[in-house]
Amino acid sequence: MSEEQADRMIENVIGQIGIPVGVATNFVVNGREVLVPMATEEPSVVAAASNIARMARELGGITTTTSEPLMQAQIQLLDIADPHGARARLIESADEILALANAQDPKLVEIGGGARDIRVRILPRSEGGSHVVVHLIVDVADAMGANAVNTMAEAVAPRLAELAGGRPLLRILTNLADLRLVRARLAIPPGALGGGQVVDDMLAGAMLAVDDPYRAATHNKGIMNGISAVVLATGNDTRAVEAGAHSYAARDGQYRALSRFERDESGSLVATLELPMAVGLVGGATKTHPAARAAVEITEVKSAAELGEIVCAVGLAQNVAAVRALAAEGIQRGHMGLHARNVAIGAGATASEVDAVASALVADGRVRADIAEGIIGELRAER
Ligand SMILES: CC(C)(COP(=O)([O-])OP(=O)([O-])OC[C@H]1O[C@@H](n2cnc3c(N)ncnc32)[C@H](O)[C@@H]1OP(=O)([O-])[O-])[C@@H](O)C(=O)NCCC(=O)NCCSC(=O)C[C@@](C)(O)CC(=O)[O-]
Numbered sequence: 185m186s187e188e189q190a191d192r193m194i195e196n197v198i199g200q201i202g203i204p205v206g207v208a209t210n211f212v213v214n215g216r217e218v219l220v221p222m223a224t225e226e227p228s229v230v231a232a233a234s235n236i237a238r239m240a241r242e243l244g245g246i247t248t249t250t251s252e253p254l255m256q257a258q259i260q261l262l263d264i265a266d267p268h269g270a271r272a273r274l275i276e277s278a279d280e281i282l283a284l285a286n287a288q289d290p291k292l293v294e295i296g297g298g299a300r301d302i303r304v305r306i307l308p309r310s311e312g313g314s315h316v317v318v319h320l321i322v323d324v325a326d327a328m329g330a331n332a333v334n335t336m337a338e339a340v341a342p343r344l345a346e347l348a349g350g351r352p353l354l355r356i357l358t359n360l361a362d363l364r365l366v367r368a369r370l371a372i373p374p375g376a377l378g379g380g381q382v383v384d385d386m387l388a389g390a391m392l393a394v395d396d397p398y399r400a401a402t403h404n405k406g407i408m409n410g411i412s413a414v415v416l417a418t419g420n421d422t423r424a425v426e427a428g429a430h431s432y433a434a435r436d437g438q439y440r441a442l443s444r445f446e447r448d449e450s451g452s453l454v455a456t457l458e459l460p461m462a463v464g465l466v467g468g469a470t471k472t473h474p475a476a477r478a479a480v481e482i483t484e485v486k487s488a489a490e491l492g493e494i495v496c497a498v499g500l501a502q503n504v505a506a507v508r509a510l511a512a513e514g515i516q517r518g519h520m521g522l523h524a525r526n527v528a529i530g531a532g533a534t535a536s537e538v539d540a541v542a543s544a545l546v547a548d549g550r551v552r553a554d555i556a557e558g559i560i561g562e563l564r565a566e567r
């Protein structure tokens with residue numbers, strides 16, 4: 185991206201930060217071969233996703249589904265004397281409110297999207313009384329949708345307040361986009377994973393992440409290694425997707441794993457993942473960032489829904505890779521093997537020394553800065 189383009193994208197630009205973009209290979213998603221661009225600074229992430237995508241091919245690759253692209257804006261209403269009466273009045277006027285919302289975005293309506301419904305929630309308020317919150321549900325088509333729904337929310341808020349008999353306060357989308365869910369499933373025979381004991385141990389390890397928030401945080405971080413990398417590469421909003429994922433992981437009141445691991449009747453590992461997925465092909469930086477546009481082209485997707493499904497497939501593959509490594513040889517062998525080049529550079533290796541130092545670190549088995557410094561010293565003494 186040129187400096188001029190960057191300067192138009194955000195404020196007070198002083199530079200740009202380069203993140204490597206790798207391509208995950210071996211992915212078959214809903215029967216289609218897909219190359220997936222991943223932007224990440226972390227070694228072994230691209231390799232791990234490619235590794236499990238390869239293993240999943242034997243039983244047909246990764247299968248995904250998605251719900252409608254429905255985003256929700258929240259409009260908070262204050263000073264309501266009769267919350268239940270207000271709720272009834274608002275629902276009685278739903279058609280008027282939807283028409284007012286749709287008048288804000290003729291382009292979205294023209295392509296088949298637009299405001300679809302309202303929901304009125306009455307929630308207990310911690311300091312006593314209740315909150316009245318209206319959800320405006322909008323089909324955002326191929327957009328991430330935040331700007332689209334926020335514009336509608338601000339436009340309808342005064343009329344909502346009038347109908348409810350109070351005043352509006354917050355008018356903003358929720359990142360807990362639980363009406364815009366994406367799901368992925370894969371199956372791998374035990375032989376490919378290292379045998380039946382490895383599968384049993386993967387199930388036991390994954391179950392700890394269902395029951396224990398300390399483990400769930402790390403398990404889900406592994407999922408987000410894949411998800412955030414594709415979201416970033418395609419110019420989408422990583423914070424929005426991350427907020428959606430983590431809030432969905434805590435939807436029953438306890439933070440849990442986003443994925444589930446089981447064995448099917450033939451003994452194969454079956455892994456599934458479901459989470460909100462607010463990504464778009466129009467709007468935000470997806471169209472303005474040249475590298476993001478090129479990344480989307482690599483995936484050959486035609487809709488935001490399809491992009492979201494691929495993102496989810498990569499998250500699942502990444503998760504299975506990490507849990508397999510943890511249940512088998514441990515994470516350090518594969519991860520540190522690929523991290524060795526970073527350790528070598530950090531220890532001062534020059535471009536011509538990096539590969540030799542990394543290989544020596546892997547052979548030594550101790551991928552550490554002090555060992556790397558010693559190896560560099562030896563190499564230079566030999567010259
Ligand atoms: C790293 C591997 C894949 C090695 O796995 P391996 O079996 O030792 O390596 P391999 O050389 O036999 O390669 C197997 C396949 O991996 C891929 N692969 C392998 N190397 C490359 C490479 N250089 N470039 C591109 N692709 C690569 C490639 O698909 C290859 O198949 P091939 O193409 O050769 O037929 C494996 O050990 C692995 O999957 N480890 C998991 C690594 C991981 O999860 N890293 C994330 C960082 S750790 C973390 O942040 C999350 C965590 C772990 O805390 C989450 C959690 O706790 O749940």
Ligand SMILES: NC(=O)C1=CN([C@@H]2O[C@H](COP(=O)(O)OP(=O)(O)OC[C@H]3O[C@@H](n4cnc5c(N)ncnc54)[C@H](O)[C@@H]3O)[C@@H](O)[C@H]2O)C=CC1
Nearest residue numbers: 291292324325326327328329330331332421424466467468
């Ligand atoms: N909490 C959050 O997550 C927030 C995120 N944002 C930011 O909002 C941006 C995304 O907002 P958007 O509404 O997606 O962007 P946008 O407003 O740039 O684009 C969406 C608009 O594009 C038009 N459009 C044209 N073709 C379309 C198609 N095929 N499908 C759908 N719309 C089409 C529609 O008029 C639609 O309203 C991101 O940059 C995000 O970072 C902004 C505020 C809050």
